[in-house]
Structure formats: C-alpha cells, structure tokens
Amino acid sequence: MKPFTYERAKTPAEAAAAVARQPGAKFLAGGTNLLDLMKLEIETPRHLVDVQDLKLDRIEPTTDGGLRIGALVTNTALAADTRVRRDYGVLTRAIVAGASGQLRNKATTAGNLLQRTRCPYFYDPNMPCNKRKPGSGCAAIGGYSRQLAVIGSSDQCIATYPGDMAVAMRVLDATVETVKADGTTRAIPIADFHRLPGDKPHLDNNLEAGELITAVTVPRPLGGTHHYEKVRDRASYAFALVSVAAVIQKDGSGRAAFGGVAHKPWRVEAADALMTQGAAAVTARAFANARPTEDNAFKIPLATRALAATIAEGKSA
Amino acid sequence: MSKQHIRATVNGDAVDFLCEPTTSLLNALRDELRLTGSKEGCGSGDCGACSVMLDDKLVCSCLVLAPEIDGRRVETIEGLAQDGQLHPLQRKFLEHGALQCGFCTPGVLVAAKALLERNVDPTEEETRYWLAGNLCRCTGYDKIIRAVLDTAAELRQERLPA
Numbered sequence: 066m067k068p069f070t071y072e073r074a075k076t077p078a079e080a081a082a083a084v085a086r087q088p089g090a091k092f093l094a095g096g097t098n099l100l101d102l103m104k105l106e107i108e109t110p111r112h113l114v115d116v117q118d119l120k121l122d123r124i125e126p127t128t129d130g131g132l133r134i135g136a137l138v139t140n141t142a143l144a145a146d147t148r149v150r151r152d153y154g155v156l157t158r159a160i161v162a163g164a165s166g167q168l169r170n171k172a173t174t175a176g177n178l179l180q181r182t183r184c185p186y187f188y189d190p191n192m193p194c195n196k197r198k199p200g201s202g203c204a205a206i207g208g209y210s211r212q213l214a215v216i217g218s219s220d221q222c223i224a225t226y227p228g229d230m231a232v233a234m235r236v237l238d239a240t241v242e243t244v245k246a247d248g249t250t251r252a253i254p255i256a257d258f259h260r261l262p263g264d265k266p267h268l269d270n271n272l273e274a275g276e277l278i279t280a281v282t283v284p285r286p287l288g289g290t291h292h293y294e295k296v297r298d299r300a301s302y303a304f305a306l307v308s309v310a311a312v313i314q315k316d317g318s319g320r321a322a323f324g325g326v327a328h329k330p331w332r333v334e335a336a337d338a339l340m341t342q343g344a345a346a347v348t349a350r351a352f353a354n355a356r357p358t359e360d361n362a363f364k365i366p367l368a369t370r371a372l373a374a375t376i377a378e379g380k381s382a
Numbered sequence: 383m384s385k386q387h388i389r390a391t392v393n394g395d396a397v398d399f400l401c402e403p404t405t406s407l408l409n410a411l412r413d414e415l416r417l418t419g420s421k422e423g424c425g426s427g428d429c430g431a432c433s434v435m436l437d438d439k440l441v442c443s444c445l446v447l448a449p450e451i452d453g454r455r456v457e458t459i460e461g462l463a464q465d466g467q468l469h470p471l472q473r474k475f476l477e478h479g480a481l482q483c484g485f486c487t488p489g490v491l492v493a494a495k496a497l498l499e500r501n502v503d504p505t506e507e508e509t510r511y512w513l514a515g516n517l518c519r520c521t522g523y524d525k526i527i528r529a530v531l532d533t534a535a536e537l538r539q540e541r542l543p544a
Contacts, residue, residue: 068404070403071386071403071447093447096447096450100406100446100447101427101445104425115449117450165427165428165430165515166440167430167433167440167441167442168427168445168515170441171441301514
C-alpha cells in the first residue's frame with residue numbers, strides 16, 4: 066500500500082472540503098473495495114478522510130412516502146430493515162445476492178454505489194487500461210471479454226459496473242443526495258449518477274471532486290412483486306454475468322433494470338412499457354443498440370431468459 | 383509519515399499503540415498486540431480467516447485500517463475462552479473434529495459465535511448462509527456445520543428452566 070495520511074471528519078461539509086482541498090484525497094467509508102484496491106496499488110490516495118463518524122446511518126421516512134437511506138447505512142442494515150423488506154423487496158434481494166456477511170456488515174449504501182469495475186484488466190497493473198491509467202489503451206477489447214459490457218461501451222472501455230444494489234436502486238428510481246465542498250447540496254437521479262465510459266472511462270460517475278454522498282432516497286412504494294435474478298458462473302463468490310431487478314404489477318406491467326451488461330445499471334424506460342408483451346419484447350428494445358463481443362453475445366439472450374423467469378415468478382406470486 | 387496513536391478496547395482490555403496509517407487492523411492485532419489467532423488468508427475480504435467483531439459487527443480485519451478502531455471495541459478469537467475454559471463452540475469443534483489444518487478455524491469460530499449470539503436456534507440453511515464468508519479448504523464444511531448446530535442445541539438446553 067502506498068503511504069497516505071488519515072483524518073476523521075466531523076461533519077459532511079467538513080469532509081467534502083477536506084477531500085476537495087487536498088490533491089489525491091479520498092473518502093473512506095466501509096473500505097471493502099477501496100482498501101482492496103489500495104493493497105493492489107490500483108488506488109493510491111495520498112490522504113484518506115474517514116467519514117464513518119458522520120452519523121449518516123439512519124433510515125427515515127420522507128414526506129412523500131418514500132425512504133431516505135443515510136449514506137453510511139450498512140448493506141446488512143439496509144437489507145434487514147422491515148420497511149425495506151416490506152415495500153422495497155428488490156433492494157433486499159439484490160443486497161443479499163452479493164458479497165458475504167462480513168463485507169455487508171462493513172459496506173455502506175454510498176460506498177456500494179461507488180464500487181469499481183471487476184474487469185480483470187483493470188485489476189492487472191501489467192495490462193493497459195484506460196480506466197486505471199487514462200490513455201494507456203484497453204486490453205479488454207480484443208481480449209477476454211466474457212464478463213464485460215454488451216451495451217453502452219466505447220472504443221476505449223468495455224468495463225461493467227459490478228454491483229447489485231445499484232441495479233435495484235435504478236429500478237426504484239432512487240435519488241442520490243450529496244454535499245459539495247462549498248457546502249451546497251444537490252440531488253442526482255440514479256439514472257444520471259453513473260456514467261457511460263465514452264472518452265473518459267476513468268470517471269465512473271458524475272460526482273465532482275470532494276462531493277460527498279449523504280443519502281439515497283427511494284420514492285413511495287411501487288407495490289407489485291419484487292424480484293432480483295442474478296445469473297453467474299457459480300452460486301456464490303461471483304459477480305453477475307447478467308442480473309435483473311424487476312418490479313412486476315398484477316396486470317403484467319412493470320419495470321426492469323439489468324446489471325452486468327453495461328458501465329452503469331441498464332434500464333430503458335421505453336422498454337418497460339413493453340412488459341405486458343413479454344421478456345423478449347422488453348430486451349429487444351432495451352438492448353437494441355447492443356455491441357456485444359463474440360465472447361459475451363450470450364448475455365443478451367441470457368437477459369431475456371432472466372427477465373422471463375422474473376415475469377413468471379411475478380405471475381405465480 | 384507520522385504514526386497514528388490508537389486507543390481501543392480489545393477483548394475487554396484497553397490497548398494503546400502507535401502505527402502507520404497503512405496498517406490493517408489484522409496486522410495491528412498480530413504484530414503490535416501479538417494476538418496472532420486471527421489469520422491472513424486472502425487479504426481481500428473473500429476468505430474470512432481474519433474475522434473479528436468490531437463494535438459488535440462481524441468484519442474482515444484485513445479490510446479495516448488500524449486507525450479506524452481508535453475509540454472502538456474489538457473482539458478476537460483470543461477472547462472466546464474465558465478463565466482457561468474453552469467456549470462451547472471450541473469444545474464442540476474438537477469433539478466433532480471440525481477442523482483439519484486449522485487456518486480458517488479462528489475466523490469460523492468468531493463468525494459462529496456472532497451467529498449464536500443472535501440466534502441460538504439457527505437452521506442448517508441459516509448456518510450455512512451465515513458462514514458463507516468463511517472459506518475452508520479442508521473439511522468440506524459438513525463437520526463445521528454439525529459442530530455449530532450441536533453447540534446451539536447445547537446452549538438451548540442450558541437455557542431451559544431447571
């Protein structure tokens with residue numbers, strides 16, 4: 066691990082200012098991904114601002130009938146919350162489909178949104194990677210791409226966003242609340258939070274330097290049945306090849322977001338409108354502009370079948 | 383780089399040490415405090431051999447920085463046996479032969495204790511899911527699960543009114 070200095074922040078605004086002030090500074094919350102990447106020297110912050118004392122660990126009702134989930138609510142606490150289990154089951158299902166108890170106890174809601182790709186070339190410092198080292202090239206393109214993106218990729222990066230929770234947040238139309246270094250706050254719709262790689266694949270999301278996530282809010286419950294179908298090479302210790310977060314209503318309408326297929330949780334609202342016509346209609350629209358590789362073209366029919374499984378589950382519920 | 387001054391409670395004892403910010407909790411336990419029961423398997427949070435309790439939460443100590451524990455409470459495998467008496471889980475692991483090389487055992491025991499403190503009557507499925515973050519290369523898990531379930535049964539028996 067490269068040397069760094071460490072401080073604990075007392076308020077969110079102070080934390081944001083501290084990271085913005087010092088070049089190479091980063092926030093430390095659960096650390097389950099950041100510390101791992103620091104050990105590999107893929108992340109080399111010169112200063113860490115520990116935000117774990119900020120008391121952003123409560124889940125509270127919002128005035129419009131939704132929930133405001135503090136940035137530091139652990140994955141375990143979020144998945145176990147009775148209101149989440151009752152009204153936002155897709156969120157609980159997505160969270161418990163990933164990691165282990167030890168990791169979910171430490172990992173936070175905000176940190177989960179910020180986890181970095183598991184593209185094997187990003188993890189291998191001997192390989193060129195535009196995400197790890199801008200301008201160095203992409204070894205994944207033309208390389209082993211079975212796990213990688215089928216849509217929204219660029220000629221500089223075909224990495225995927227690896228998480229599960231954010232896919233559920235996308236289907237729920239969550240909003241990410243932040244505070245910036247100057248103390249101002251903003252609310253970012255989850256659809257606009259993660260980026261497509263384009264010509265800046267080193268940027269995973271649209272946060273500014275020093276901008277700190279304070280909460281994630283979910284709107285009032287959608288009803289329906291909630292599903293999270295995660296397809297992977299083994300039942301545990303693997304990231305999704307394809308995952309589907311879906312909320313299906315009694316009349317067969319619904320919405321779906323896909324994980325493991327793009328640089329961000331993938332949802333096309335115009336495809337949701339086709340839900341009553343079945344899974345194939347939805348994915349034909351959602352993946353209309355797909356650019357799969359020979360190795361990962363299987364992900365598109367897999368997404369159709371995973372969605373078909375959730376629709377069938379919804380009907381039998 | 384200036385050293386960090388850490389004051390924390392480990393297995394009920396106040397501890398006080400200096401370390402680099404880069405030191406993991408696991409390395410602080412092993413190298414500064416000489417509590418070498420917690421093991422490093424993968425160093426990346428996958429294997430659970432370094433499992434400890436941090437403020438009553440089961441975590442991988444390899445993915446915690448020592449500076450994070452300043453002012454906090456840590457419990458390790460060394461805190462399981464009390465007054466020279468093995469914890470019931472330790473006794474049952476011996477009875478069932480629920481270990482071979484033993485490298486994963488400290489982490490498994492700390493994780494299993496956390497489970498039984500929460501739920502003294504777990505199903506086999508709950509036990510297997512709870513211990514999914516602790517990898518064992520030797521046992522095939524079956525004896526581990528049986529030892530944990532047997533401990534749970536014994537603890538329930540002890541709690542029955544006389």
